[in-house]
Amino acid sequence: MTLVSSSVMADTEEITTAQAPFDDHNCDIILRSSNGVDFHVFKLILALVSPVFKDMFTLPQSESQSDVSSVPVVTVAESSTxxxxLLLLCYPATTPTFDGLDDAKAVMEAARKYDMQAALSRAGDITMAQFLPNHFLELYALSCRFGWEHHAQTAATQALTIKNLGRPSNKFDGMRDINALDHHRLLEYHYKCGVAAQAVGSSLSWLGFSSRQMQLWRHCSCRSGTDAMIVQADFGNIKVAPWFYEYLVSSGKELLAKPCNSTLWELASYNRAITKATECIYCRSTVVENMDRFRVLYIAQVKKVVATVRLEASD
Structure with missing residues (x-):
């Protein structure tokens, strides 16, 4: 940052004034962007949010002034956008909206450059709220980069929707902002969640006593034959039909690869189980109602166990 004469800048480019609230001519300092936009601001606000600016204002100032007043001009490397x-993050009752993730990253870098910790934290919160649904891997990388463990956990949880995370096809732009250890933490978290989710279907001990009356456990030919499988439940070991056991196994494999609730809403394993159940005269009349009821309980338990897995803290 340097103090420069506005007349020198005017020789090379047209100087414009930023829109409100940065057009106040009662200001005591002007920040001029790299593309020639003047931001009329106040030293007190900048000094409160940035030790860099605070230190700069204690240094002797030159006589350089703007064209409109005796207010000094400070040119900075950042664009007007x-x-x-950045200034909206610092001013009271103002909040920016980022045009894209790259714009948000540029603001974060500027906040770090000027040691604006409060602004940097706000930028992280806004970026997470605005871009999480479609950019969770990039946001995981950014969160690790800036030490935001709570945001890293949120982004890592969103990444559970990626099937087989860790394959080469899962390369993402944010990898440029992440180190190998933080990437490993994400992959390990995804895998542990998959193991926990898969285990839900291998034992039904989590089912409450009220589930004992579900038609899925009632006696019928496909549950009493030699192909029937034994599964542990809270109310004792139960025999289940081969089609239901196959559903537990196949859905468990899918959860291992993609350990999130949406996996169990996908229809491949579910429809296959329904189709096979209709081959049983007894099961065909109740399978849809009972499988829908079971799937709701299944999803709730998967959500519960996955929530207990935490992203390993960074060193």
Whole structure:
């Protein structure tokens, strides 16, 4: 940052004034962006949010002034878009909206450059709220980069929707912002969640006593034959039909690869189980109602166990 004469800048480019609230001519300092936009601001606000600016204001100032007043001009390397968002984060009752993730990253870098910790934290919160649904891997990388463990956990949980995370096809732009250890933490978290989710279907001991009356456990020909399988439940070992056991196994494999609730809403394993159940005269009349009821309980338990798995803290 340097103090420069506005007349020198005017020789090379047209100087414009930023929009409100950065157009106040009662200001005592002007920040000029790299593309020639003047932001009329106040030293007190900048000094409160940035030790860098606070230190700079204690240094002797030159006589350089703007054209409109005796207010000093400080040129900065940031564009007007980045500078506006950064200052909105610092001013009371103002909040920026980022045009894209790259814009948000530029603001974060500027906040770190000027040691604006509160602004940096706000930028992280806003970026997570605005971009999480479609950019969770990039946001995981950014969260690790800036030490935001709570945001890293949120983004890592969203990443559970990726099937077989860790294959080469899962390369993402944010990898440029992440180190190998943080990437390993994400992959390990995804795998542990998959193991926990898969285990839900291998034992039904989590089912409450009220589930004992479900038609899925009632006696019928496909549950009493030699192909029937034994599964542990809270109310004792139960015999289940081969089609139901196959559903537990196949859905468990899917959960291992993609350990999130949406996996159990996918229809491949579910429809296959329904189709095979209709081959039993007894099961065909009750299978849809009972499988829908079981799947709701299944999803709730998967959500519960996955929530107990935490992203390993960074060193």
């Amino acid at each position: 980045t500078l506006e968002s």
